[in-house]
Amino acid sequence: MNATIKDVAREAKVSIATVSRVLNNSAVVTDETKQRVLDAIKKTGYKPNALARSLKIQKTHTIGLIVPDISSPFYPEVVRGIEDIASMYSYNIFLCNTDQKEEKEMNYIEILSEKQVDGIIYMGDIIRDSVKQQLKDIGIPIVLAGTEDAESEFPNVNIDNKKASYDAVKYLISLGHKKIGMISGPADDPIGGVQRTNGYKEALSEAKIRFKPSLVVEGSFKARQAYLAMLKLLENNVDAVFAASDEMAAAAINAIFDSGFSVPEDIHVIGFDNTYLSYMFRPTITTIQRPAYDIGAVSMRLMTKLLAKEPIDDMHVVLPHQLIVRESTGYGEEKK
């Protein structure tokens, strides 16, 4: 039986995409890796199919999207922004839902590469080294939407998450609160977890309020966990809460009501993202507007520029965020 590209990849201990890069003489592969792949080709007796390869250089006008969770209220808005611009430039979009799982992400990136997409837009707070390497290996344009890699190697579009959290907590402080709890994202999430928590700490520090670890409870972007986190914060008698997502803020408000307290009368709550939940929910939720649609639209525009090799002023776009004040911090309470 003839050896396949998969056999070569296995032998050389690299991804199929890397083998493909070597076959196409891509510059992004290191000399060492290249040699390993060439050795593996010799050893396995693999004969690359010239015609199949030649098909690969055609533009397919298809962009792959790696999305951590399409059932969240945030990402579908980003996708909508991407789609509107994509359709303007006649690009088709393939969505891949990954739950931020390493295996799923790597699998989908490989499949998208096999299906010859022209570029990939990646979403997800946590960018693992393995995934990062793979995205580099496949040698097509990559844009990060609503996220960033630690070394800023990929073009990206995002907001300043630390500053956004800082603004939210500073607003709570301006309302006279001193005992401010936080329901945070996962501690291993560099953006939704670490950056937003750092913004909270900075606002406290600036106001000379001592940071207490017991007032930060992980909600991990899940309603159920945020509900339990709020019950813990209530034991610590907080008078205001900043939650790292609207969904967690809504769950926190439910926990507050179910414990016999009221929002905004007893406790003020701020969320994050300005998803539709924040204005459909009653009390409406004060929140940080992360411009989901714009993040998507600007990311896709950046992608079209990369694909057309147009000049690009800024590979790292920071979009403005905004504090939107609603009932959950007392605005509009006279209407109730």
Added chain:
Amino acid sequence: MNATIKDVAREAKVSIATVSRVLNNSAVVTDETKQRVLDAIKKTGYKPNALARSLKIQKTHTIGLIVPDISSPFYPEVVRGIEDIASMYSYNIFLCNTDQKEEKEMNYIEILSEKQVDGIIYMGDIIRDSVKQQLKDIGIPIVLAGTEDAESEFPNVNIDNKKASYDAVKYLISLGHKKIGMISGPADDPIGGVQRTNGYKEALSEAKIRFKPSLVVEGSFKARQAYLAMLKLLENNVDAVFAASDEMAAAAINAIFDSGFSVPEDIHVIGFDNTYLSYMFRPTITTIQRPAYDIGAVSMRLMTKLLAKEPIDDMHVVLPHQLIVRESTGYGEEKK
């Protein structure tokens, strides 16, 4: 310049997929269409690329999903069910978001066919003849998830929508209501619009309550329109409302509160779908549980059977629905 498959399709006035079917001697193309395509091939001088075609018969273990709106709270749950079963059987999923627009749907079906997916799972209440024909033409297994075509030609998984609406309205009648309004889906939507409205009518008729057209207002599955629809129903002094989706029910409740009335004290409201909004919202919303996850999972299982040519007992699966009683019809009001 050499003629492409697109030139042939244009000349024969058929889709690219149909040309491809003819080239592959598929049995699903009528003799008349086949002749037209062959004539067009002659006329354009098109030379099909044998190797590119031979690549087409490989299984790709990829399934395409046509989704009307991933930013709705319902479809992502269906997708999750599909993905869990797909991953069990090592299938990858490409999601295509179409807003139920004919052009987008047809474009994506064509692209999916070009990308050689093994099958397509279609979602969307409205199945246009053009789209139906195209789905038949491409000659791969199709499953409809949470919907059905008028002639039941495609395998599908759904609930009994008319019976579900009937159950919701019957419950409102059992609570003593006589002036029951309905916020419906679009009138041209055979399932979310027509079937659910028919269930409403049947329940009224059975209880000998006269049907009044003024008590049915289109909300079209949009929060803003449902809010306005509710204001109209308030002018007609309804004492209960059945909305064809949870999102419309939530918007209706907001309209009721904003008009100075209360739910459930003054007006009872029932939604549809049992999405997370129905239990995150306060008052929690009485609703019809449409088993979104199961619809997805069973659809994908049906797809794996079709692909493996396993025997199939039932090509049209009707899953059970359930009325879930919550605060918006008075249950749990003592907790408030």
